[in-house]
Amino acid sequence: xxxxxxxxxxxxxxxxxxxxxxxxxxxxxxxxxxxxxxxxxxxxxxxxxxxxxxxxxxxxxxxxxxxxxxxxxxxxxxxxxxxxxxxxxxxxxxxxxxxxxxxxxxxxxxxxxxxxxxxxxxxxxxxxxxxxxxxxxxxxxxxxxxxxxxxxxxxxxxxxxxxxxxxxxxxxxxxxxxxxxxxxxxxxxxxxxxxxxxxxxxxxxxxxxxxxxxxxxxxxxxxxxxxxxxxxxxxxxxxxxxxxxxxxxxxxxxxxxxxxxxxxxxxxxxxxxxxxxxxxxxxxxxxxxxxxxxxxxx
Amino acid sequence: xxxxxxxxxxxxxxxxxxxxxxxxxxxxxxxxxxxxxxxxxxxxxxxxxxxxxxxxxxxxxxxxxxxxxxxxxxxxxxxxxxxxxxxxxxxxxxxxxxxxxxxxxxxxxxxxxxxxxxxxxxxxxxxxxxxxxxxxxxxxxxxxxxxxxxxxxxxxxxxxxxxxxxxxxxxxxxxxxxxxxxxxxxxxxxxxxxxxxxxxxxxxxxxxxxxxxxxxxxxxxxxxxxxxxxxxxxxxxxxxxxxxxxxxxxxxxxxxxxxxxxxxxxxxx
Numbered sequence: 421x422x423x424x425x426x427x428x429x430x431x432x433x434x435x436x437x438x439x440x441x442x443x444x445x446x447x448x449x450x451x452x453x454x455x456x457x458x459x460x461x462x463x464x465x466x467x468x469x470x471x472x473x474x475x476x477x478x479x480x481x482x483x484x485x486x487x488x489x490x491x492x493x494x495x496x497x498x499x500x501x502x503x504x505x506x507x508x509x510x511x512x513x514x515x516x517x518x519x520x521x522x523x524x525x526x527x528x529x530x531x532x533x534x535x536x537x538x539x540x541x542x543x544x545x546x547x548x549x550x551x552x553x554x555x556x557x558x559x560x561x562x563x564x565x566x567x568x569x570x571x572x573x574x575x576x577x578x579x580x581x582x583x584x585x586x587x588x589x590x591x592x593x594x595x596x597x598x599x600x601x602x603x604x605x606x607x608x609x610x611x612x613x614x615x616x617x618x619x620x621x622x623x624x625x626x627x628x629x630x631x632x633x634x635x636x637x638x639x640x641x642x643x644x645x646x647x648x649x650x651x652x653x654x655x656x657x658x659x660x661x662x663x664x665x666x667x668x669x670x671x672x673x674x675x676x677x678x679x680x681x682x683x684x685x686x687x688x689x690x691x692x693x694x695x696x697x698x699x700x701x702x703x704x705x706x707x708x709x710x711x712x713x714x715x716x717x718x
Numbered sequence: 719x720x721x722x723x724x725x726x727x728x729x730x731x732x733x734x735x736x737x738x739x740x741x742x743x744x745x746x747x748x749x750x751x752x753x754x755x756x757x758x759x760x761x762x763x764x765x766x767x768x769x770x771x772x773x774x775x776x777x778x779x780x781x782x783x784x785x786x787x788x789x790x791x792x793x794x795x796x797x798x799x800x801x802x803x804x805x806x807x808x809x810x811x812x813x814x815x816x817x818x819x820x821x822x823x824x825x826x827x828x829x830x831x832x833x834x835x836x837x838x839x840x841x842x843x844x845x846x847x848x849x850x851x852x853x854x855x856x857x858x859x860x861x862x863x864x865x866x867x868x869x870x871x872x873x874x875x876x877x878x879x880x881x882x883x884x885x886x887x888x889x890x891x892x893x894x895x896x897x898x899x900x901x902x903x904x905x906x907x908x909x910x911x912x913x914x915x916x917x918x919x920x921x922x923x924x925x926x927x928x929x930x931x932x933x934x935x936x937x938x939x940x941x942x943x944x945x946x947x948x949x950x951x952x953x954x955x956x957x958x959x960x961x962x963x964x965x966x967x968x969x970x971x972x973x974x975x976x977x978x979x980x981x982x983x984x985x986x987x
Contacts (some may be wrong), residue, residue, distance in 0.1 A: 469804045473843030475873070476916035496803025502723040509803060534730035537799040540766050541759055543729060546744075550722050579755035580746045581725070618748050646754050653758070 435489045435523040438463050438635075438679035442701040443491065444694045445656075445683040446484065448477065453691055455483045461698045463489035463523065465681050469496045472512045481520070491524035491635070491681070492516060493604075496538075499558045499572070500531035500545040510565055517566050524635060524679070526571035526604045527562070529555065529592060546581040547591045556598040563599065571634045573604035576612040576641075576654035588613075589627035596632045603628065605675065606637035607668045608660065608683075612652040621667050630675040638668060638701060639683035656685035659697060665704065672708035680705065732756050733763050734799055767795045770805040771812060774839045777890045778816070778832050781825065790819060806843050810836060827881035827902065831890075834883050834920070837875035837911040841918045844873035847970035855964070855972065862974055864941035868934045869971035870963075873913035876923075876932040880906040884920065912968070926954040931963070939975045 441462030446454060448470065464484060471478045484490060496509055517525055530542035545551045563570055572595055574588060586594070592603055605628060614621040640658030644651050660668075660682070682697040719727075725744060732738035738756055745752035768791040772779050779787040794815045800808040813832035816822050847869070858866065877883075882904050889897045908928035911920040923931065926947050933943035940960075947954050963969055 470806070472804050473806060474845035475841075475843045475913065477843070478845075479916065498803075502720065502726050506802065512804075531726060532803065534726040536801055537730060537734060538801060538803055539730065539733045539759070539763055540770075540800060540803075540805070541733070541762050543726075543733075543759065546722065546725060548722070550720060554722065578758045579752065580748070581744050582746050583721075583744065616748075617746075644758075646750055649750050651750070651755070651758060 435485070435521055438489055438491070438523050442680040442682060442698040442705070443489075444698050445493075445681060445685065446490075447685060447688055449688050450691050450694075451477065451480050451484070454488075455480050458484070458487040459691055459695045461488070461695055463491060463679065463681075465491040465493045465524075465683075468492045468494050468513055468516045471516060478516075485520055485522075489523040490520060491526065491679075492520065492522045493573075494525070494527040495542065496532065497527050497558070497562065498530075498532040499527055499562070500529065500543075500551060500555050501533050501558075502531075502554065503533050503536065505558055505561055506533070510562065513562075514565055517568070524571060525566060525568060526573055526635065528573045528575055529588075529595070530575045542575045544575060544577040544579060544581075547584040547586040547588060549585075552586065552591060552594055552598070556595055559595060559599040559601050563601065569600060569602055571602040571604040573606050573637065574609050574613075576606070576609040576616075576652075578616055578651055578653075580617050587619075587624075587627065589624050593627070593629045593632075596629055602632050602634040604635045604637060605633045605671065605678070606639075607671050608637065608639045608641055608664050609654060611661075611664050611667050612641050612654045615652050622670055625667070625671050625674050628675070633675050633678055636668070636671065636678050636680040637683055638664060638680065638697075639685075656683045657687045658684075659693075660700070665700075668701075669704060669708065672705060673711070677705045677709060729756075729759075733759050735760060735764075735796060764792060764795060767800065767805075767808065768792065771795075771809050774806070774809050775812065775832055775835045776892045777835055777887050778828060780890045780892055781828060781831065781886075782822065786821070790816065790822065793819065806839065810840075812836070827879070827883060827886060830877075830879040830881050830883045831886055833877055833879070834887055834909065834911070837877050837909075838918045838920070841873040841875050841911050841913055844871075844913065846873065846913055847871060849967035850964075850969045850971055852964060855969075858972075858974075864939060864944075865974045865976055866940040867937060867973050867975050868940075868963075868969050869973075870931070870935045871912060871968050871970055873911075873918070874931070874935050874968065875911040876909070876928060876935060877911065878906065878908045878928065882907055884909055884922065926951040927959060927962075930954075930956075930959055931968075934963075 443463035443465055444461050446464040446466050471481050528542050532539050532543055610621045610624050638660045639656040640660055642653045642655045644653050680701045682694055684694055728741035732741050742752045768788055771791045794812055798811050813829045813836055816832050817829035822828055884907050885900045889900050908923050909920050910923050930943050930947040933946050944956055
């Protein structure tokens with residue numbers, strides 16, 4: 421018996437690329453509410469890992485898809501892992517992508533499994549030629565399998581390695597060159613990593629290949645005291661912080677408007693709070709567009 | 719071993735709490751103790767997996783309280799790190815771990831309550847198949863009935879316990895504010911757990927029904943399953959029991975056990 425037989429059938433028409441209003445991360449707590457009454461957002465994004473069983477959660481996601489564009493944002497592929505990609509996980513992701521034909525598919529520049537153990541986190545890579553070759557090979561493998569372009573997200577980091585030689589935005593740009601992938605620019609992650617590792621977020625934004633950025637992420641973070649200093653934790657547990665909105669304004673000026681997502685994964689508030697955050701992102705994007713037009717007109 | 723492989727193995731050991739000395743020297747301090755930076759990942763690993771276990775085992779958590787649960791979860795995570803990224807599949811071995819966990823030895827029913835919670839969780843993530851067409855089933859010659867093998871709904875689970883774990887579960891659900899005492903002396907139960915509509919339900923089965931359904935779900939032929947049930951209950955009404963399986967929509971397919979049939983003769987299963 422193949423329990424996922426029905427689950428694997430039915431290719432659908434692919435969803436149109438995202439445009440217009442910002443989206444929100446959709447978590448289990450809000451799934452039924454969103455199915456019953458789709459909120460006034462442009463689209464929703466989910467972690468495919470939560471829907472790979474094919475049960476009621478997956479069926480609810482199919483109903484969401486009928487009402488809103490969806491994006492599959494993977495956290496489990498371990499593209500930077502020396503274990504190699506898990507065939508089982510890649511096969512399950514392929515089934516979901518084939519079945520849902522989402523507007524976007526994305527993953528992270530990180531690794532999460534080693535010696536068979538899954539560390540349940542987006543572990544940072546050393547940015548070296550060796551890492552570049554490994555990640556590029558895994559992105560190729562994934563894109564070939566899914567038969568589509570994926571976006572790669574910059575991670576938030578709490579440490580860096582002494583022997584890293586390539587700055588992160590250049591590493592991402594090189595991945596685009598090598599694999600034809602796109603990028604997911606997580607503005608909160610740039611801010612968090614910049615503070616944690618001591619780099620300039622504006623310079624980072626400017627070093628990214630703007631035309632290959634297909635999505636923005638915005639989220640809240642937590643400031644954690646450590647010894648004499650502090651570390652910013654990317655916990656997605658609050659509203660987007662003021663400095664991150666400011667950095668996003670710069671990103672809009674440097675890169676332009678892109679499909680934008682509000683992520684909120686712990687201490688999850690009522691749905692209207694998320695929708696209000698998405699509306700803020702919309703207002704910022706409109707203002708940025710108007711500024712551009714004004715500059716052009718002048 | 720490549721440099722990257724060596725580094726990831728060392729980071730992995732640190733996150734699993736085995737050894738951090740070999741990796742700390744590779745980490746840039748940037749004004750902080752490199753070990754403190756590494757500790758963030760270790761902390762997230764433990765807390766996020768503890769939360770994942772708590773989401774699957776809320777009744778166990780309530781029975782032992784949050785602090786004990788976190789203590790047990792930590793020991794379990796150290797013993798059995800996840801092997802795959804889908805966390806709804808993490809923790810299948812937690813009931814067995816609890817059965818062997820000395821600190822929980824006084825709560826003899828705890829491992830079976832955990833088994834029930836795992837069955838509920840795994841049933842919730844199973845796909846649902848379309849029930850088999852009664853007309854297709856009617857075409858099977860009666861002489862072939864003994865060789866029938868059924869594919870039952872993938873979400874079906876069967877669990878027998880010496881304790882009234884269904885009542886313990888009901889009384890200790892986190893949303894149940896007025897937990898009534900459960901008489902542990904009332905004896906055990908045989909439970910069927912499955913998806914219905916978009917939720918998971920469970921109910922008690924009598925001994926015969928439980929033996930039959932469990933045997934069929936395990937891939938035994940109708941003849942083997944019938945022999946098992948009739949041995950314990952010679953008066954068991956097999957035809958009625960099969961009718962109930964069919965009318966409840968639990969039969970998703972069937973085939974005949976003989977290997978010399980053409981594929982056309984076999985319903986997909």
